[in-house]
Amino acid sequence: MTNPLLMILDRMTEARVTVVGDVMLDRYWYGGVERISPEAPVPVVAVGRAEERPGGAANVAQNIAGLGARCRLIGLCGDDAAADSLATLLERSGVGHRLIRDPLVNTTVKLRVVSRNQQLIRIDFETQATADGCRNLVAAYREGLGDAGAVVVSDYGKGGLNHVRDIVAFGRKAGLPVVVDPKGDDYRPYHGATLITPNRKEFEQVAGRFRDEDELERKARGLIGELALDALLVTRREEGMTLFERDGARTHVPARAHEVYDVTGAGDTVIAMVGAALAVRASLLQAIHIANAAAGIVVGHLGAVAVPRDELAAALALEEGS
Numbered sequence: 001m002t003n004p005l006l007m008i009l010d011r012m013t014e015a016r017v018t019v020v021g022d023v024m025l026d027r028y029w030y031g032g033v034e035r036i037s038p039e040a041p042v043p044v045v046a047v048g049r050a051e052e053r054p055g056g057a058a059n060v061a062q063n064i065a066g067l068g069a070r071c072r073l074i075g076l077c078g079d080d081a082a083a084d085s086l087a088t089l090l091e092r093s094g095v096g097h098r099l100i101r102d103p104l105v106n107t108t109v110k111l112r113v114v115s116r117n118q119q120l121i122r123i124d125f126e127t128q129a130t131a132d133g134c135r136n137l138v139a140a141y142r143e144g145l146g147d148a149g150a151v152v153v154s155d156y157g158k159g160g161l162n163h164v165r166d167i168v169a170f171g172r173k174a175g176l177p178v179v180v181d182p183k184g185d186d187y188r189p190y191h192g193a194t195l196i197t198p199n200r201k202e203f204e205q206v207a208g209r210f211r212d213e214d215e216l217e218r219k220a221r222g223l224i225g226e227l228a229l230d231a232l233l234v235t236r237r238e239e240g241m242t243l244f245e246r247d248g249a250r251t252h253v254p255a256r257a258h259e260v261y262d263v264t265g266a267g268d269t270v271i272a273m274v275g276a277a278l279a280v281r282a283s284l285l286q287a288i289h290i291a292n293a294a295a296g297i298v299v300g301h302l303g304a305v306a307v308p309r310d311e312l313a314a315a316l317a318l319e320e321g322s
């Protein structure tokens, strides 16, 4: 085997990655619509099938475990049935988890009602994290870091990462790469991270709109300087992704998808692959090539799913390597 990306994928089975962030449960109810409700002008769905999947940081974790890597997930949830489901799903996917159950909050659940392949409504159950919950999260992270090779922070803006500044700093002090999938309009708490991976819209929310590649680069370099990052990756949907490194390098990787079915969770796959690759000391450039290939695969699957390892290996076998 001489393809360097395949060699890294092979080494990734030895990776140990800690994922910390906003965990969720994605719930799907499928059924037919036969009539309109007599109570209101809305369709009545007769639910015939239900499905549940790990979402948010839990989806990031299942992507890492799906590679055969060891993944430990730390997140806040309620003390409820949704948390039980999430725990069971994570165990089934081989994710080691420390779900911190806070009786004062609900587990974040995103329920989609789907009829004939069409989503009729999405119903979100969420409550803001409590101060105690946030403190317990950081404590569990510090205790559990152990022999991790990298830290992935998956921020969905649910408030659980109140102390993200400490999380980043602690990981970096331990000598680990810390990669962050950011949210919101203030990135200062991510100061000192190895890499952040905003999508285009998120990037523009903090750095302002860019009209061309030069303007994107100027703004990206501004953010790298301000936040003392090693690098910044802007994911750009069908355009692919662009990596800016502190030393001045800029690399654009075009999107790789053959067919696009559902882009949900592509960002989760990107951060998961980058974290697992850096954990086995791949370069940032190698990491984003693997991440891009993996993202191109998951957009061909319905819902947020873990990238199948054999499909990723097949895709990487076609790459030049770097």
Ligand SMILES: Nc1ncnc2c1ncn2[C@@H]1O[C@H](COP(=O)(O)OP(=O)(O)OP(=O)(O)O)[C@@H](O)[C@H]1O
Binding pocket: 198, 199, 200, 235, 236, 237, 238, 239, 240, 241, 255, 256, 257, 260, 263, 264, 265, 266, 267, 268, 270, 292, 295, 296, 299
């Ligand atoms: N429509 C698409 N066609 C081809 N590739 C895509 C498409 N959408 C996403 N991708 C791939 O997935 C990567 C990440 O997608 P995107 O920029 O949408 O991230 P995101 O908005 O964070 O995703 P998420 O919905 O999970 O939050 C892209 O860089 C690209 O490689």
Ligand SMILES: [Mg+2]
Binding pocket: 181, 199, 267, 268
């Ligand atoms: Mg995203």
